[in-house]
Amino acid sequence: PCVCVREPRQIYLPTQDNTDNFHLAPFEYDGKIWHSCEHAYQACKFPRGSDMRARLARLAPRDGDSGRAFGVHVWQLGQAHPEAVRADWSAVKVRIMYECNVAKYAAHENLREDLLSTAGSQLYGPQSTKWTHAGQEHAWQKWNGWIQMRIREELLDPSARDATLLE
Numbered sequence: 001p002c003v004c005v006r007e008p009r010q011i012y013l014p015t016q017d018n019t020d021n022f023h024l025a026p027f028e029y030d031g032k033i034w035h036s037c038e039h040a041y042q043a044c045k046f047p048r049g050s051d052m053r054a055r056l057a058r059l060a061p062r063d064g065d066s067g068r069a070f071g072v073h074v075w076q077l078g079q080a081h082p083e084a085v086r087a088d089w090s091a092v093k094v095r096i097m098y099e100c101n102v103a104k105y106a107a108h109e110n111l112r113e114d115l116l117s118t119a120g121s122q123l124y125g126p127q128s129t130k131w132t133h134a135g136q137e138h139a140w141q142k143w144n145g146w147i148q149m150r151i152r153e154e155l156l157d158p159s160a161r162d163a164t165l166l167e
Helices: 037-044 051-058 067-079 089-107 109-116 140-155
Strands: 003-006 011-014 027-029 032-034 122-124 130-133 136-139
Touching: 027 089, 032 037, 037 051, 037 067, 037 089, 051 067, 089 109, 089 140, 109 140, 122 140, 136 140
Parallel strands: none
Antiparallel strands: 003 011, 003 122, 027 032, 130 136
16 A cells, blocks of 8 residues: 655655555456456456456455455466567556556545545555656556545545646
8 A cells, every 4th residue: 555645744654455456446447347456457458358358357356365465366467478468558557557546436435535534645655566668767656656646636626636636
């Protein structure tokens, strides 16, 4: 999950599990039911109609699986066939993760309320993977926090939004 930074004293507080892409909270995205954002994201690495996308879509947590256990499992499957990853993945991966999170929050009022409780705070993702696209290095540590903050702003009343987070 993301950490929450409240100014001016730089207090780092863990946010709720809902900001963790491995958090189990079923939602519909792209015509299918997914068990976590990581689940949908890993499947979307592969073209529609591909065997890997279908294989990932069929997965479900086993009885007693934590979000972490299921998330690691789908993450590993998503790494298994780099040759099959869609050609535009570097260009669309952040948008896909954003859309998965939007769908998750749309499906769960309690998760929306939890996210809104962080209003006014900066959110930062935990250490995670990095990639290069168009000559620029990107890190999920930055993007995961930004995605959560953007969705939080979109959930607020328009008069209370921070326009800089919506650009």
